[in-house]
Amino acid sequence: MNFRHYKATDKHTCLAIFDSNSDTYFDASERAEFEAYLDSLGSDSHYFVVELQGCTVACGGFGIYEDTGSLCWGMVLRSYHGKGIGNALTRYRLNKLRQSPVVSVVKIETSQHTQAFYARHGFVVLNTVEDGFGVGIDCVAMQLSVRGDEFK
Numbered sequence: 208m209n210f211r212h213y214k215a216t217d218k219h220t221c222l223a224i225f226d227s228n229s230d231t232y233f234d235a236s237e238r239a240e241f242e243a244y245l246d247s248l249g250s251d252s253h254y255f256v257v258e259l260q261g262c263t264v265a266c267g268g269f270g271i272y273e274d275t276g277s278l279c280w281g282m283v284l285r286s287y288h289g290k291g292i293g294n295a296l297t298r299y300r301l302n303k304l305r306q307s308p309v310v311s312v313v314k315i316e317t318s319q320h321t322q323a324f325y326a327r328h329g330f331v332v333l334n335t336v337e338d339g340f341g342v343g344i345d346c347v348a349m350q351l352s353v354r355g356d357e358f359k
Contacts, residue, residue: 208292210299213254213266218245220263221256227285232320234341241280253303254280257296265292269300269313276304276313297328305353313351322347 213221222242229235248254254268267281278300283293304310314333317325318340322332330349339346 208295209258210255210296211258212250213245213248213252213256213268215248217256217263217266218242221245221266224263224266224282224284228282232282232318232344234344236341244280255296255299257283257292259287259292265296267296267300269304271304271307271310274309274311276307276310278313278315293324294328297325301328301351311353313353315349317347317349319345319347322349325349 222238222245225233225238225241229238233241245254252268253270255266256263257265264287265281265283268279270277270279278297281293281296281300283296301313304313313330315325315330316339319335326332326349328351330351333348333350335348336346338344
């Protein structure tokens with residue numbers, strides 16, 4: 208697996224990854240927001256793509272605001288689910304956040320479909336909004352606390 212920074216030329220592939228996950232993990236109405244997010248990324252962004260045997264199979268990023276890191280727009284091409292790519296992408300982003308001397312907490316808003324995945328990485332649920340992302344896709348706010356140099 209190769210991790211690299213997102214480039215504008217990755218946009219079409221990242222949108223295809225989004226589309227492969229629509230209706231279960233993302234509501235179709237979120238596509239325009241994701242596309243606008245991709246359009247806003249500069250060369251100094253914290254958004255990455257994952258390549259496997261020359262193909263882009265995943266993407267995801269993070270942000271930092273004051274002492275809080277946040278994971279954003281993480282997704283794996285549906286045909287590659289269950290192959291450990293999502294775990295690797297999550298660990299990669301968390302390790303990048305660990306390098307920041309100011310981050311004490313990492314947050315994510317995810318769905319009930321991926322809540323258990325993030326719980327395995329140590330995230331705990333803060334609250335849930337039923338249909339928060341769309342019909343049948345709840346918005347689950349989760350948080351991971353940082354202790355010193357280690358994630359809890």
